[in-house]
Amino acid sequence: MTEQNYAILPPGVEPQAFHNAVQQFRQLLGNENVLVKQEQLVPYMKIMMSVDEAGHAASAVLTATNVEQVQGVVRICNEHKIPVWTVSTGHNFGYGTAAPHHRGQIILDLKKMNKIIEIDPDLCTALVEPGVTYQQLADHIKEKGYKLWVDPPAPSAIVGPVGNTLDRGVGYTPYAEHFMFQCGMEVVLANGKVLRTGMGGVRDSNTWQVFKWGYGPYLDGIFTQSNFGIVTKMGLWLMPQPDVFRPFAVKFRKDEDIKDLVEMFRPLSINGIIPNGVVFAGTLYEASATVRRSDYTTEKGVTSKDVIQRIRDEHNIGAWTAYGALYGTHEQVEVNWRIVIDSIKKLGKGEIITEDHAGNDPAFKYRADLMRGNMNLTEFGLYNWRGGGGSMWFAPLSQAKGSETVKQVELATRILNKHGLDYVGEFILTQRALHHLIDVLFDRTDTEEMTRAHDCFAELLGEFEKNGYGVYRVNTAFMDRVANSFGPVQREVNKTLKRALDPNNILAPGKSGIDLDT
Incomplete structure (x- = not known):
């Protein structure tokens, strides 16, 4: 495929530059994990909103399998000024599904990062990757014989705790406020560095999933409903099964x-x-x-x-x-x-x-x-x-x-x-x-x-x-419209954080109304 054959280009990116980026993505991720053909992109264009699908069409879809690959994607996107919209399972029905905020952004799909890294049945904690679904987590708990419950939102089986928590979703058990029961994140920043929030910054820490606050400013909240980083691991608290x-x-x-x-x-x-x-x-x-x-x-x-x-x-x-x-x-x-x-x-x-x-x-x-x-x-x-x-x-x-x-x-x-x-x-x-x-x-x-x-x-x-x-x-x-309703000061604070953490504006521009180009 030559640079002239791409159906959609990222905004402001020339065909040759995009072609070069695609080649770099292929080298990093493998050909099967870089989708650019129109028929491959169609499933990611399916939306339920009252707007034309074309306005939310991606220029490419990438799938990563580990943190190092996510860092590599960020590096290439910075080099070519390509905006990247990240999804975990892509089943955010009624809120936008997997489609990007605006036409031409590439999608980074983390569904293949689906490892349940650890469950502690005594402390009732878990550490999972973004592609893990509630069904997968519940099945794993049952297989291990742990007396633990998860708290899913209504469309439970096909969505995951990382994506739902980052969008501050809710459930129906005593653990209904999902962000309240989240503890510790691993985040790839726009500069490619990896941040572990809370107690995760301490070398060999064994309290990452049990104490939320860490030391200094509490940072986890700024990575929810935002575009300040890409969360690649998340800790959560599980509910002990009641009698x-x-x-x-x-x-x-x-x-x-x-x-x-x-x-x-x-x-x-x-x-x-x-x-x-x-x-x-x-x-x-x-x-x-x-x-x-x-x-x-x-x-x-x-x-x-x-x-x-x-x-x-x-x-x-x-x-x-x-x-x-x-x-x-x-x-x-x-x-x-x-x-x-x-x-x-x-x-x-x-x-x-x-x-x-x-x-x-x-x-x-x-x-x-x-x-x-x-x-x-x-x-x-x-x-x-x-x-x-x-x-x-x-x-x-x-x-x-x-x-x-x-x-x-x-x-x-x-x-x-x-x-x-x-x-x-x-x-x-x-x-x-x-x-x-x-x-x-x-x-x-x-x-x-x-x-x-x-x-x-x-x-x-x-x-x-x-x-x-x-x-x-x-x-x-309607993200930009809602951001306006919360006032100019909050918008300016969000833009200040965005400018400091993502000066090239590559991470999901437009998410929650946060965009350096507006």
Whole structure:
């Protein structure tokens, strides 16, 4: 292949320079790990956002198998000023998948760096590479007979703890805040040097995965949702398997019940009675495990209230369904269960469902699996609600107050319905905060609907910002927009760090709105 045959070039890079870089990549990684043909790049162009795939097309895909190769890639990228977008498993559905921030960036795919380096069953720690999936980690733990649990996000089996933690994702067990339970990173910096954070800088350290802070400034946070380095190893804490696990659900029949259920569950979460990430699932989010919209209506636009009520009635789905679990010894669980039951009785509403009562209910099984760290892919049923492959997660934060949740649901529903789309959402309670997860679902094959979805997402961001709400994650098409909402000072601090750590702006420019060229 000559330099004239490349389908896409990195921005600002001449054909001959790119050809020279490709030859260097081949020498470093082997021909099979350097993909430049159009048909090889197509799988990395698949996006679910409301924009044209061409705007996020890569010029090449590289796969590395060790840290030294990552250092070599960084060196070559610096030499030729080639931007590189790094992914671990590339399954960040609804937030951008594996596609780069903008056209022409090369992708560094770390899926082949998939070693589970160490698990300590006594200290309940692990050290893993970026390509390790939750399924792989769970299988390894089971094979070794360790009494340990992982905490996966909803699309658990095919995603990995490194990528999800770096994007500050959440799960559903008591270890739901993933970054909180991360401990120690190995990072390849833009200059090719390798940094080990926390206690990892001490030679022959055996405390790298047990003490987060190390000495001096705490650095791990700056490598999450950023483009300041490439994480090649990460430590994480695993949950010891409890003697007793008791999942439960509480169904509430009215839309306005969200206010009361938040007020009831918040103190139970803050006080550690219910220690896991408690979910409050809305009707259509709950229904997606078993129901398709086309079973009830083929009309475009908003699903009517009458149809939603039919779905509730025919499938015994609440307006809101709360899912929580108790963990611990028999004595602990029995005491806490009485507290939970008394709280629900005092509230005077809500239908309590336990594992014994749930039977074969697929929605209950799905949530119970998540709360015990089991692998499943049930959440992908969301994409069948409307069909057409369009999905963008809108993820504002809320105080754990009932009045705030009512306000957010009403605001989101009004905006979504205005653009002919449905509110499909849930909240995840982590003590004092609520992660409000709304899947903006649309048909990417329908140009008009894709335009409406794009306008809808932009309006959601704008109106929520006006009301003082920020999002904690966003897809690549809207990263710059969200960065603006956090103010000019934060943007300038991020740019200062970027300028110091990556003066050639080669590491994922545009990630989280951080780019020296803007």
